[in-house]
Amino acid sequence: MTTTLKLNGQTHQVEAEPGTPLLWVIRDELKLTGTKFGCGVASCGACTVHLDGEPVRSCQTYVEDVDGAEITTIEGLETKVSQAVQAAWVELDVVQCGYCQSGQIMSAVGLLTENPKPTVEDIDDYMNGNACRCATYQRIRAAILRASDMMEA
Structure with missing residues (x-):
């Protein structure tokens, strides 16, 4: 087909x-x-x-x-949101093994596109189902909040 x-x-x-x-x-x-x-x-x-x-x-x-x-x-990510997310990921040194990170970033971009100013609860709800074997959830959450701030600037 x-x-x-x-x-x-x-x-x-x-x-x-x-x-x-x-x-x-x-x-x-x-x-x-x-x-x-x-x-x-x-x-x-x-x-x-x-x-x-x-x-x-x-x-x-x-x-x-x-x-x-x-x-x-x-x-293929090339939006203002994706640039902020990727910059925040680097700034906060989110990645440990890195295997899940493309999926985490794709979901984070989806969240911030839909809700540019999420709360911690919004992040946890939206990102639920994105597993990280290295348990970098605190850094992922912090990077999403940082990306949100970067988008405002």
């Missing part, structure tokens, strides 16, 4: 069987490896991408369901 993907601003024609997770098309067919495989059941968030601006788990989003949709991966 041929599917048209709009990925990071470029249009791609891909061949994939129905039921193929978007994650594998992004990684295996399009060779963008920033989006990670974590659990395969949409529980950990490592595979988070934006679909028409909304964070989704690409391991449970099927290629036939995204024909013509706008998909953004960690490699």
